[in-house]
Amino acid sequence: MDADNDIPLRLDASGFVDHLARLEDASAAEVERIQHVYREIERRDGAAQWHAALWCRFACLLAVVLLVALSVIAYLALKASQVQAFVQPVQLTEDGTMVLVGIPQDLLAYAPEDSQWMDMLAQWVTKRRW
Secondary structure (H helix, E strand, O other): OOOOOOOOOOOOHHHHHHHHHHHHHHHHHHHHHHHHHHHHHHHHHHHHHHHHHHHHHHHHHHHHHHHHHHHHHHHHHHHHHOOOOEEOOEEEOOOOOEEEOOOOEEOOOOOOOHHHHHHHHHHHHHHHHO
16 A cells, blocks of 8 residues: 555544534433432322321221220120129018118128028928929
């Protein structure tokens, strides 16, 4: 090759600069789009976390209300199952009416006299066997 015919190699630098400018513009737009998408994802995640926390509070409140209601029901059932038996001493008059002789007493604390036992036993035998 001749030294006279040599054409120095040169790069088309203006094309490369234009291409870099387009890439920078595209990347800036791409970065903006990615940031927008990221903000939207954060917004949705925040809303989802808020809803989850709200439902968790609601479930806890329902559990507390249920426990209180069950406790009240159990307390009332226990109280209703306790029967307070008492003896009220009365006396039958000749016209068939009952007259209160003493104050009502607890059944377990009541200790009748022997004659009262015999009367109660006689009434029970009469009603049961005859």
